[in-house]
Amino acid sequence: MASLFREAFPPAVSIMPGSQRASRSVVVDLIAVLAAVTAGEPRVMTVTKGSALPSGPFELAHRSLQQGLRDWVEQQTHHPLGYVEQLYTFADKDRADADTAPRTISISYLGLTREHDAAEAGWHSWYEYFPWEDHRAGPPPVIARVLAPALAAWAEDASTAGMRSERRLRAAATFALDGARWNEELTLQRYEMLYEAGIVAERLRREGHSEAGGAGRPMIADHRRILATGIARLRAKIKYRPVVFELMPPTFTLLQLQRCVEAIAGRTLHKQNFRRLMEQQELVEETGGTTSESLGRPAKLFRFRHAVVEERALAGTKLPLAPT
Amino acid sequence: MASLFREAFPPAVSIMPGSQRASRSVVVDLIAVLAAVTAGEPRVMTVTKGSALPSGPFELAHRSLQQGLRDWVEQQTHHPLGYVEQLYTFADKDRADADTAPRTISISYLGLTREHDAAEAGWHSWYEYFPWEDHRAGPPPVIARVLAPALAAWAEDASTAGMRSERRLRAAATFALDGARWNEELTLQRYEMLYEAGIVAERLRREGHSEAGGAGRPMIADHRRILATGIARLRAKIKYRPVVFELMPPTFTLLQLQRCVEAIAGRTLHKQNFRRLMEQQELVEETGGTTSESLGRPAKLFRFRHAVVEERALAGTKLPLAPT
DNA sequence: GTGCTTATGCTCAGTATAAGCATATGCCAG
DNA sequence: CTGGCATATGCTTATACTGAGCATAAGCAC
Incomplete structure (x- = not known):
């Protein structure tokens, strides 16, 4: 049993650029979710007028995926890239815009960068793409007005009573419908549910329908899903790793820091x-x-204590350890 | 620098079929960290007598990466694969065993499966590969006897006083040396530190030295690093998602459940x-x-309440939310 | 029964968290 | 130069969660 997948799946699939591999080839792409918070809004770097995340082919020349991304971003934005982490690798067949497109493996990254000029081109607020995700001024009306009815219809659309009830439950828990508590970390689940329910343009487009009526601003291919992955990851991470500081200027007031966390x-x-x-x-x-x-009383300025990162190896235990 | 990403990507960011790409070929591999807990030991599925993780080329035929993995595992093991999650995608140039090998992109997955026959071939305890990670019977002697001295030597080896002190601090925090608290989630960091310090066979091998004296059982290429990634991920995940149950039989006693968590x-x-x-x-x-x-008083049997997964969208907040 | 072993139940103190109240310190209008 | 406003900062209370230990229950072997 030397090569396990090999036996199960007959012909090996090596990706040979420009090879004679008949009808379809495989492309390895890097995709970046670059985040910053400016003027109280969480923003993401986009290209082509906000319809795509920056991406490009993986170059063999790079030492590592991460280094390649870092080099590129710093060259493009002239801002140092504080923090980089891998998000996810996608290769789903059914996510491409067209079935005729080559099979793409997309390796996505999340990168955080410091506050910059708010008007700089290419930066758009997250919430243009996910208007239902911003609850800073209470639950956004789009949920009750658009999403909830559409999700209800989707639930009723299921074939069995069990599935209908399961969908209702899941929708309620995910979108905080019937009095359930909102959980900001479920950004990806929410997007995927809307996709499944046919409420986002990417799905409608794929099915050949008019894109009108899709909720939130769409992106090409599955870029909006990747953005959702990045948002979810950042929202989760911010709670147990001091990554907010990567988004802040060197000194800041506690309220500025709070606003930044709130934006995210x-x-x-x-x-x-x-x-x-x-x-x-x-x-x-x-x-x-x-x-x-x-206005008001002047606030004290603070800076991040980089020392703590070395001092403690952070991470709350959460397990009921036995006394040693 | 040649554009890793399409230079400034002015035009549409559509994905081009593999056209005029680099000269070396790229191979996309799937690698699985398959975990189970049997007879109180956490085990991982291996091939070639425990020296490698199961892996194989990615097949275009599959709907998604995850589905490909799932199909394959169930076919090979005849055990249903309870839970699958992507771990990480590696493409570092300097991790391959030989520089002449084709550039490989390895997409790794973590999979959990139910208890099975303990003697089944291919399953090895994690702790063969990472003897310093098992603290169930107190700190393993290998830390004090082998790792601590070697890490101290590595720290002294640094060129500047600042680096030496930084290495000492980092080693102490990571391996719980000078009275610091052990943090089981740092499995990957520990392995990488040992690699950096030249204490594991994989590094010695790469440098052309004798592998003797390496701590823990080695694996080919960077498989042990991938295993470390999987262990770390599972150790973290077990605390906030009910994934243990994927490793348990349908009914179990609370002590059995506890032993399973302890093993992990x-x-x-x-x-x-x-x-x-x-x-x-x-x-x-x-x-x-x-x-x-x-012996002793009989224990009540329990089963997992699958309902909770739908009921609540789990995830502790950890943020000081404002009253709504 | 007695003694051994494991299961299960309960308590108590220390700590963290949610939520609100109170005070401080600036600016500005009059 | 005083009162109103806005923000910053400090403090308090009730409640929940955790760590750690004690106590009891229910089997089995003898």
């Missing part, structure tokens, strides 16, 4: 408790300076 | 608190039956 999470936070959390975790230290950009 | 985490847990946790989370329900496999 799409929810408002309790000010005093947020502040207590920051202080007790010792993630920040005062610079001594203050700012009085806006 | 490599640590012992507090019995009563573990039980309280399980009950208050309502993840399990009594079947009504009891077992008296061993």
Whole structure:
């Protein structure tokens, strides 16, 4: 049993660029979800007028996937790329825009960068693409007005009573419908449910229908799904790793920091408790300076304590360990 | 730099078929970290006498990467594959065993399967490969006897005083050396540190040295790193998603469940608190039956409540939300 | 029965969290 | 120069969750 997949799947599939591999070839692409928070909005770097994420073919010349991405981004944006992490590798057959397109393997990355000029080209707010994800001013009306009815119809559309009930339950839990609590981390699940239910343009387009009526701004191919993956990952990560600081200027006030987290999470936070959390975790230290950009009492300036990253190997246990 | 991404990608970012691409070929491989827990040991499916993870070329015929993996595993093992998740995609140039090998993109997956015959071929305990990761009977002696001295030597080997101190700090935090707390989630970081420090055979082999003295059992290429990635992921995931149940038989006692978690985490847990946790989370329900496999009072049998997965969209908040 | 073993139930203190109240410090209008 | 407004910052209370230990229950062997 030397090569396991090999036995199961007869001909080996090596990807030979420009080879004689008949009708279809495989392309390896890198796709970047580049995030920044400016002017209180979480933004993503896009190309072609906001309809696609930056992407390009994987070059063999690069030492690693990650390094390649980093080089490229810094060259393009002239902003240092603070943090990079791999998101997911997609190769689903049924996600391409057309069946005739070559099979693509897309390796996607999430990258965080510092605040920059808000008007810079290519940066669009997340919430253009996912208007239902921004709950900072309460549940967005699009949920009750558009999504909930459409999801209800989708649930009723199922063939068996069991499936109908299962879909209703799942929709309620995912979109916080019947009094369920909103969970901001389910961005990807929500998008996929809307896709399954035929409520997003990408699906309608694929089925040959008019794209009108799709919720949120669409993107090409499965780029919006990749963006959803990135948002979900960042929303989860921000809770247990100090990655927000990659999005902040070197010094900041606690309220600025809070607004940044709020922008990402799409929810408002309790000010005093947020502040207590920051202080007790010792993630920040005062610079001594203050700012009085806006009205009211001037706020103290803080900076991130890089030391903590080395000091403790973060990660809450969550397991009831035995006393040692 | 030649554009990794299409230069500035001014035009549409459509994906071109593999045209005028580089000279070397690219191979896309799937690699599986298949885990099970039998007889109190966490085990991984291997091939070629335990020296490699099962892998094979990606087939275009498959609907998706995940489905391809699933089909293959079920065909090979005749066990249903409970849970599959993507781990990571590797393409680092410097990880292959030989520089002349074709550039390989390895897409790795973590799969969980139910308890099976302990003696079945190909299954090896994780801890053969990572003896320093099993702390169920206290810190394994290999840490103090082999790793700590070797890491100390590695730290001293650095060129500047700053680097030496940084290495010492990092080693202590990662391996719980000077009284620091052990963190079982750092499996990958530990392996990578040992690799960097030249304490594992894979590194020695690459440098052309004798492999003797390497800690833990080695594997081919970077398979042990992939296994470390899988272990780390599972150890983290088990804390916030009910994935243990994928490794358990349909009914089980709470102690069996605890032993399973302990095997994975490599640590012992507090019995009563573990039980309280399980009950208050309502993840399990009594079947009504009891077992008296061993001595002592018979234990109640439980089963997993699949319902909870739909009921709540799990995930602790950890953010100080404002009252809505 | 007694003693051994494992299962299960309960308590108590320490800590973290949610939510609200109170005060401080600036600016600005009058 | 005083009162109103806006923001920053500090403090308090009730409640939940955790770590750790004690106590009891229910089988089995003798």
